[in-house]
Amino acid sequence: MLFVVQEADKPQPLFRCGICDKPIEHASLGAVVFPRGLEPGERYRVLLVHKGSCNEAALPIVETDQGPPVSMDLADYLRRFLSEDSGERTAA
């Protein structure tokens, strides 16, 4: 889940793992998990987790009859979100 922590001079983003509820200290340590086989235009809430054991624990939670879920590096997810054309995809 996404939070904000107010520090002395500014708010700072805080990402917490959906499995262990501890902070994900850096984008390189996180992943998002979502079902395999989504249809074009279909939306699904992702599960934000630590890579490793938390990601493994998330797999059966998100698994559907389409098979094991997709795990995407949090950094890749954020890069796609920040890409110039992401607004066009998400505005619909």
Ligand SMILES: [Zn+2]
């Ligand atoms: Zn975790």
